Amino acid sequence: MSEVRYDHATRTYEGTDVAAVDDLNLDVGDGELLVLVGPSGSGKSTALRMLAGLEPLDGGSVHIGDRDVSNVRPRDRDIAMVFQNYALYPQLSVAENMGFALKQRGMPKAERIQRVRETARILDLEPYLDRKPKHLSGGQRQRVAMGRAIVRQPAVYLMDEPLSNLDAKLRVQTRTEVVELQTRLAVTTVYVTHDQVEAMTMGDRVAVLKDGVLQQCDAPGTLYHEPTNVFVAGFIGSPAMNLVNVDGERPLKIGGAEVGFDGPADALLAQAEGDITVGFRPEALSVGDGPLRARIRTVEDLGPEVFVHVTIEHHGQEVPLVSKMQPPFRGEHGDNVGLQIAGTTHVFEGDGSRVTSTRAALS
DSSP states (O other), rough: OOEEEEEEEEETTTTTTSSEEEEEEEEEOOOOOOEEEEEETTTHHHHHHHHHSSSOOOOEEETTTTTTTTTTTGGGEEEEEEEOOOOOOSSSSHHHHHHHHHHHHHHHHHHHHHHHHHHHHHOOOGTTTTTTTSSSOOHHHHHHHHHHHHHHHHSSEEETTTTTSSHHHHHHHHHHHHHHHHHHOOOOEEEESSSHHHHHHHHHHEEEEETTEEEEEEOOOOOOSSSBBBHHHHHHSSSEEEEEEEETTOOOOOEEEEEETTTTTTHHTTTSSOOEEEEEOGGEEESOOSEEEEEEEEEESSSOOOOOOEEEEEETTTEEEEEEOOOOOOOTTTOOEEEEEEEEEEEOTOOOOOEEEEEEOOO
């Protein structure tokens, strides 16, 4: 069994009083692909390096299986790491790069060759085993870096933004290959990325970090439809959720249009503390007829979907919103249009925590 567990794990860099990773409690199941995601400086790479043994802990512990590895040397943790810069030896062939760690361990040559060839077959690298890294494409180099990790047959894979150096098309293709490969191998994997689309499409679960603090860890669909707070709501999703601060006014209004809720939301709102923020996904905002008046800023026609960026007048300020519409869409820059909410609306209280998620409409 190769579960991973962070138990109140904390890391504070010298010269600062703010923890890079603050009291992290997180469990990763055996064979699970867990993605750590967050903006720059959120602590996701530090958390990965703590697990790898490349960063010491200032508090708490890290466990692999039933073993506390907090003070175990990196090479003795039974992990393999894939970096974003590939870190291949330019003077060695693909086969030699993949088998380097096995050679260092003293594995017999015949067994080493067999394991490298089996891994190359899995990754479609057999035709390239005799080539040097400089003669490979970026995607092929990334597969070699992954193969070097796979061939070791570790208890845990650690991947630190391994696709960030690939172009957009190749990233989409390669992330599918990574997920298929991880599912086939069924090895516990902790994957770090700043790209929330990558996180949502790859992870069995996704852990969202901000300023070193874990905000929420759930299945991608739960993060999207039931964000625990306003940060997760705004970070997860592309384009981001529309968020409008309506202060503490009752009834809730956006740009002069009243927000009406289905079900028992009013009772929950009565207990909410501080300013209120209303959030709704772009697909829950329709452009056309509606009580909320807006002006179109720009229209992004992507073919199967159209993103309509608008501004509304709210509390004396222009507030940007975005709507996801189905083509064809006839509006253009400068048009005055009506808006209506036609889907789930999320309400967050003053401390950012979610109060309720329910269907709503403007009147």
